[in-house]
Structures are given as structure tokens and as C-alpha cells.
Amino acid sequence: MHRPITPEAEAALADELAAVRPDLTQPYAEALPGARAAVLSRLWRALAYEPLPWIARRERGRDGLTLHLADGRRLHGPHPDPYATAAYVTELRLDGRPYDRAARLVTALAVPHGEGFAAELDHSAASSALSRANQRPAGPACPARPSTSAEWEQRVVDGHPYHPNCRSRPGFSVAEQLAYAPEHRPVVRLALAGLPSGADGCLVVGDWPERFRDGGRVLVPVHPWQAGHVLGTPVVPGVPAHPLMSLRTLALQDAGRPGGPHVKTTLSARLTSSVRDISVASVHSSMPLSEFAGTVAARTDGLLHITRTLGAVTAGTPELAAVLREAPDVYADGGAGERVVPVAALPATGLPGARPWLADFARLTLTVGLRLLELGVALEAHGQNLLVVLSASGDPVRLVYRDLADIRISPARLARHAVPLPGPPGLPGRNLTDDPAALRRKLFGSLLAGALAATAGSAPALREALSTAVRDLPRTPDLGALRENPVPTKALTLMRLSPHRPGDLWTELPNPLM
Numbered sequence: 001m002h003r004p005i006t007p008e009a010e011a012a013l014a015d016e017l018a019a020v021r022p023d024l025t026q027p028y029a030e031a032l033p034g035a036r037a038a039v040l041s042r043l044w045r046a047l048a049y050e051p052l053p054w055i056a057r058r059e060r061g062r063d064g065l066t067l068h069l070a071d072g073r074r075l076h077g078p079h080p081d082p083y084a085t086a087a088y089v090t091e092l093r094l095d096g097r098p099y100d101r102a103a104r105l106v107t108a109l110a111v112p113h114g115e116g117f118a119a120e121l122d123h124s125a126a127s128s129a130l131s132r133a134n135q136r137p138a139g140p141a142c143p144a145r146p147s148t149s150a151e152w153e154q155r156v157v158d159g160h161p162y163h164p165n166c167r168s169r170p171g172f173s174v175a176e177q178l179a180y181a182p183e184h185r186p187v188v189r190l191a192l193a194g195l196p197s198g199a200d201g202c203l204v205v206g207d208w209p210e211r212f213r214d215g216g217r218v219l220v221p222v223h224p225w226q227a228g229h230v231l232g233t234p235v236v237p238g239v240p241a242h243p244l245m246s247l248r249t250l251a252l253q254d255a256g257r258p259g260g261p262h263v264k265t266t267l268s269a270r271l272t273s274s275v276r277d278i279s280v281a282s283v284h285s286s287m288p289l290s291e292f293a294g295t296v297a298a299r300t301d302g303l304l305h306i307t308r309t310l311g312a313v314t315a316g317t318p319e320l321a322a323v324l325r326e327a328p329d330v331y332a333d334g335g336a337g338e339r340v341v342p343v344a345a346l347p348a349t350g351l352p353g354a355r356p357w358l359a360d361f362a363r364l365t366l367t368v369g370l371r372l373l374e375l376g377v378a379l380e381a382h383g384q385n386l387l388v389v390l391s392a393s394g395d396p397v398r399l400v401y402r403d404l405a406d407i408r409i410s411p412a413r414l415a416r417h418a419v420p421l422p423g424p425p426g427l428p429g430r431n432l433t434d435d436p437a438a439l440r441r442k443l444f445g446s447l448l449a450g451a452l453a454a455t456a457g458s459a460p461a462l463r464e465a466l467s468t469a470v471r472d473l474p475r476t477p478d479l480g481a482l483r484e485n486p487v488p489t490k491a492l493t494l495m496r497l498s499p500h501r502p503g504d505l506w507t508e509l510p511n512p513l514m
């Protein structure tokens with residue numbers, strides 16, 4: 001299924017690049033040092049804050065942070081900023097020996113399950129350099145101001161702001177990255193797999209459109225990588241689409257631009273942390289979950305919209321399924337000059353550099369997030385799922401949220417506010433919890449430690465924005481927990497080094513408000 005990741009992915013990628021895009025070989029070589037530093041900085045954040053069992057203690061000194069390892073060795077680096085997005089770590093020293101590549105450092109650490117993680121880090125740095133190398137200055141082919149949210153997503157070059165595997169794409173050749181990754185701005189022609197209506201395992205929910213039907217057959221949009229590497233099902237060339245940040249979700253082309261609905265496809269490859277399949281259960285519950293979320297969002301006085309699920313289909317296997325959603329852009333008033341921008345792309349707009357703007361954005365997102373949490377819904381509001389509607393002058397006026405698969409819902413809180421749960425088939429059990437800690441982890445770990453932190457770009461900027469924003473928020477127990485406790489965040493590196501521990505693992509970051 002997967003192409004192996006070589007021990008030295010940088011060199012392997014350079015060889016492939018010389019064959020398919022020789023014009024990028026020099027830009028790629030020039031981008032490597034910065035890409036290495038970006039991955040190493042993300043790894044240092046993890047080493048500084050995650051509960052990794054082979055780190056005995058951490059010692060802060062005037063010249064940085066020293067990690068005392070369980071085997072007696074010492075790893076030294078600069079003072080960490082848990083919310084920094086800039087690449088500020090160019091080397092770390094293990095017992096005095098310098099390492100400027102994350103993969104080689106992890107190999108030298110020789111920790112359990114580190115070999116596979118090191119290979120992914122190597123691939124992450126190489127793919128990051130490729131992404132940086134293939135950027136173009138503004139011009140007719142790369143407009144200074146994109147007109148759709150999908151075009152803004154193409155501006156997110158470095159991937160996940162805090163995951164060391166920010167650009168790890170195992171199983172993708174150089175040609176496939178150039179053909180399918182959003183930062184390379186391709187048009188992807190989705191394949192179509194035909195299923196007879198009523199076939200064993202075939203499930204269609206919602207309003208599956210005529211464009212994806214052929215007489216008595218249901219047509220399932222298939223990512224071309226999935227068709228070539230995983231499926232044995234015959235497929236035919238289908239519709240053009242533009243890839244979004246998640247790689248497997250694409251905006252259907254409309255009049256030559258990515259303005260149509262978004263289709264989430266299966267992609268059985270490990271990207272950053274997870275294999276991107278679509279379970280049969282998630283297709284079954286997609287419509288009730290969408291309708292429920294829309295009902296709850298209506299209680300935010302117009303500050304939040306949920307992109308509706310239009311339809312979903314599965315062949316009875318996670319490797320062949322698709323979900324069709326509204327485009328976020330339908331919630332912008334184009335006549336008034338509004339536009340929708342994914343939060344992960346906000347740094348590309350230049351807006352977060354203005355202090356009042358960042359505080360206004362923090363106030364809006366926290367108002368919406370805490371209001372829904374009080375009602376009983378914890379959004380996973382990271383920079384990929386959360387989008388903001390900007391006015392013609394750039395002010396943040398309301399939010400759009402997409403992809404409901406990982407939200408958490410409290411039946412007890414809903415009952416207190418007279419919000420009914422959907423009837424049969426109801427909501428998936430994995431989404432339901434009344435545990436306040438679990439609900440707060442979901443929201444604060446994604447919104448505060450993710451979307452807001454990455455938009456601010458540093459602990460000082462985040463502290464200033466939050467200090468201004470929280471003054472105007474209603475005093476609730478959830479706000480008290482946000483202000484008075486460390487900030488929860490997923491322990492992404494611990495999760496990658498713990499293959500036998502399913503589900504999310506968590507750690508805590510210093511609270512910028514304390």
C-alpha cells in the first residue's frame with residue numbers, strides 16, 4: 001500500500017525531483033535548511049512539554065533548557081516558546097554533540113518506536129522543503145488576494161503549526177505530491193467508482209446529487225491516489241477539484257474555480273498522525289450530526305455557521321466512501337465584499353499583525369466556543385476546521401465550522417438548556433461525554449493551543465490578545481477553567497511513539513493568562 005520512507009528522504013526526494021521537475025532542484029536545496037529548522041522547532045516543543053517517559057526531568061538555565069534523560073544523557077536547546085510558529089531552533093545538543101536534523105536526533109536518542117518516527121521526521125523535512133520550493137510570487141497565476149476559501153488554503157505551505165510530522169506524506173512520490181497537495185495548486189481529477197443501488201454494503205444518506213449517479217448506479221468520488229494504491233475497484237476519470245489542507249478533501253471546480261461543494265474522500269495513508277479513511281458508522285450518522293450541529297449553532301445569534309452535510313455514501317468499507325459538504329464561502333456576503341478565510345491561512349493575510357485585530361478575533365472565537373460549550377458542544381476548532389468571515393475592511397465578523405467528526409457533545413448540558421438530542425439513528429457514542437475535563441480539553445486544546453496560538457505566533461502576542469479579549473466574556477465555570485489552569489493540548493509526539501495506546505494523549509502548556 002505504501003512506498004517505504006528512506007532513511008535519508010531528503011536525498012531520495014532530490015533524486016526524484018531531478019527527474020520530474022529539474023527546475024525545482026535548486027530552490028529545493030535552498031529551502032532545506034529552513035525546513036529542517038521548522039521540523040526541529042516543532043520537535044523541541046514536544047520534547048520540552050510532553051510527558052515522554054524517557055525524560056527524567058527538565059532544568060531551565062540562563063542559556064536555555066536542559067533535558068535530563070533517563071539513561072543519564074543530557075539534551076540542551078534554547079528556551080522553548082510553546083506557542084511559537086517561527087522556526088527558532090537550528091540545532092540541539094545531545095551530550096554536547098550538535099544535531100540540526102530532527103530525524104538524526106531521534107535516531108541518536110534510540111527511544112522505543114523511534115525508528116519509524118525518525119523516518120517520518122525525515123520525510124516531513126524533505127516534503128516541507130519541496131512545498132517551500134514550489135511557491136510563486138503574486139501574479140496572474142498566483143493572485144495577491146485569493147477569492148475563495150480554497151484558494152486561501154493553498155497559502156498554507158508549512159502544514160500543521162506544531163506537529164513535527166507537519167508535512168510527512170509517506171506513500172506519496174514527488175510527482176504525486178506535486179499533483180495532489182494543495183500548496184502546489186493543482187487541479188485534481190477525482191475518479192468515480194460505480195456501485196449498483198442496493199448492492200450489499202452500499203449506503204447512501206442525504207441528497208446524493210445527480211452528477212454522482214449513473215442510472216441505477218451510485219458514483220463514489222475517489223481520490224486518484226486511493227484508486228492507484230489501494231482500491232481494486234474499477235474507476236473512471238471524473239470531476240475536476242482543488243485539494244484543501246487535509247489533502248483528501250477537495251473543492252469541486254465551478255466555472256474553472258474551486259467554488260463548488262467540498263467532497264471528503266478516503267485516503268488510506270498516514271498523514272501527520274492518522275490514516276484518513278471514512279468509517280461506515282460516520283456515513284450513517286453524518287446527516288443527524290449535521291442537522292443537530294446546525295440547530296445548536298442557531299443559538300449563537302448568527303456568529304457561527306456550520307457547513308451542512310449534503311450527502312454521504314459508502315460501499316460498506318472505510319476504503320471506499322465519500323462525504324459531500326457545503327462550501328464555507330456560501331456564508332459570506334460577496335456583495336458586501338466579505339470573504340471566508342481558514343484560520344490556518346490568516347497569517348498569510350497579514351491581519352494578525354495588528355494588535356486590535358488579534359484581540360477582536362480572540363474575542364469572537366472565544367465567545368462562540370464558550371457559548372457552545374455551555375450549551376453542551378465542544379468544537380474541535382483548530383485552524384483547519386475553523387474559518388472566519390472577514391468584512392471588506394478585514395474585520396472578523398463571524399465564524400464557519402466544518403467537519404463534525406470529532407466534536408464532543410454533553411447530553412447533560414444539552415438537557416439543562418432544553419436542546420434535544422436527535423432521535424434514531426442518533427449520534428455516535430464516541431462523540432458523547434458529560435466529563436467537563438474531556439469537553440474542555442477538546443475545545444481549549446484546539447482553539448486556544450491551536451487556532452489562536454498559531455494565529456498569534458508567539459506566547460507574548462497570544463497573552464496580549466487573550467488578556468484583552470477575556471475582559472468582555474461572561475463569567476462561567478468554563479471561562480474560569482480556561483483562565484486558571486494550564487492549557488491542554490494533544491501530545492502529538494507521545495502519540496506517534498505510543499502505537500499500542502489508541503486515542504488521544506494529552507499534555508499541558510503554560511497558560512498565557514497566568
